[in-house]
Amino acid sequence: MARRVLENSRILLTGASRGIGRHLALELARQKSRLLVVARNSLELDKLVSELKSQGAASAEALAGDVTDPAIRKAIVERVRSDWKYLDVLINNAGVSAHGRFAGHEEQVLRQIMEVNFYAPTELTRLALPLLDGGQDSLIVNIGSILGHRGMPHNSEYSASKFALRGWSEALRTELHSRGIEVLVVSPGTTDTEFFDHLLAKSDSLPWGKQKGIPPEAVARQVVRAMQLRRTEIYPNWRGRLLVAVNRWVPKLVDRIMNRFG
Numbered sequence: 001m002a003r004r005v006l007e008n009s010r011i012l013l014t015g016a017s018r019g020i021g022r023h024l025a026l027e028l029a030r031q032k033s034r035l036l037v038v039a040r041n042s043l044e045l046d047k048l049v050s051e052l053k054s055q056g057a058a059s060a061e062a063l064a065g066d067v068t069d070p071a072i073r074k075a076i077v078e079r080v081r082s083d084w085k086y087l088d089v090l091i092n093n094a095g096v097s098a099h100g101r102f103a104g105h106e107e108q109v110l111r112q113i114m115e116v117n118f119y120a121p122t123e124l125t126r127l128a129l130p131l132l133d134g135g136q137d138s139l140i141v142n143i144g145s146i147l148g149h150r151g152m153p154h155n156s157e158y159s160a161s162k163f164a165l166r167g168w169s170e171a172l173r174t175e176l177h178s179r180g181i182e183v184l185v186v187s188p189g190t191t192d193t194e195f196f197d198h199l200l201a202k203s204d205s206l207p208w209g210k211q212k213g214i215p216p217e218a219v220a221r222q223v224v225r226a227m228q229l230r231r232t233e234i235y236p237n238w239r240g241r242l243l244v245a246v247n248r249w250v251p252k253l254v255d256r257i258m259n260r261f262g
């Protein structure tokens with residue numbers, strides 16, 4: 001099949017105020033896409049919108065709000081409908097985590113992580129599907145994680161949310177195949193963003209210390225390329241990809257290594 005053309009594509013992107021989402025928006029602006037960017041920080045979104053326009057976006061608008069709020073999700077989809085009528089690409093990127101042992105965390109940590117990382121993208125997608133049905137070459141991009149392939153100690157809630165997102169994406173891809181809507185799952189490894197400064201809880205420091213990540217610009221470039229090339233799954237960080245491969249072939253070895261950190 002031909003490469004996906006992103007010029008003039010109507011793209012809705014969550015979690016755009018910083019990090020991977022911000023760089024993804026800039027990369028898509030250079031492709032001359034039309035963008036509606038979402039996050040809670042309206043100041044950062046407004047700054048981003050000016051940058052997107054100067055980088056070449058066919059249009060750029062922001063909507064500030066919390067994606068865990070059903071009324072905000074409804075407002076986002078209504079905005080898409082009134083501005084564009086249909087939607088070509090939905091990118092579910094907003095995400096949060098927590099560090100510490102499961103037993104040491106309150107129930108609320110798990111619930112909130114599932115709200116942001118799983119229920120928000122799934123329910124936003126449910127609302128957006130009728131608009132994607134009318135879109136051109138429609139695509140859903142879900143930003144998962146390497147921890148959606150291999151559970152890690154001190155990241156149990158986050159791992160659970162990203163496994164859930166990946167399982168749902170896989171099932172959805174098959175359900176949407178006949179409707180002509182594609183699904184891409186992106187599984188980044190550690191990325192140098194402010195992600196680790198915005199944890200919902202931090203009852204322990206990670207025993208393996210701070211990992212060197214890859215720049216969010218590199219993740220953004222790989223995501224855009226994967227969108228164009230119609231990939232279904234990518235692993236932007238080679239270390240993460242290696243972990244997934246080793247875990248597939250010798251899971252007991254990875255278990256033994258993880259047990260030392262548990």
Ligand SMILES: NC(=O)c1ccc[n+]([C@@H]2O[C@H](COP(=O)([O-])OP(=O)(O)OC[C@H]3O[C@@H](n4cnc5c(N)ncnc54)[C@H](OP(=O)(O)O)[C@@H]3O)[C@@H](O)[C@H]2O)c1
Binds near residue numbers: 194
């Ligand atoms: N950084 C990593 O090492 C890494 C690795 C693997 C996967 N990922 C995934 O990549 C995605 C982006 O992460 P990042 O590294 O770019 O993190 P980040 O710099 O912390 O950015 C997260 C974005 O999500 C938004 N967000 C968080 N909660 C929200 C909510 N309730 N409603 C609306 N927006 C919300 C934040 O904006 P506001 O605060 O303004 O709302 C921000 O724009 C996430 O799904 C994350 O799980 C990251």
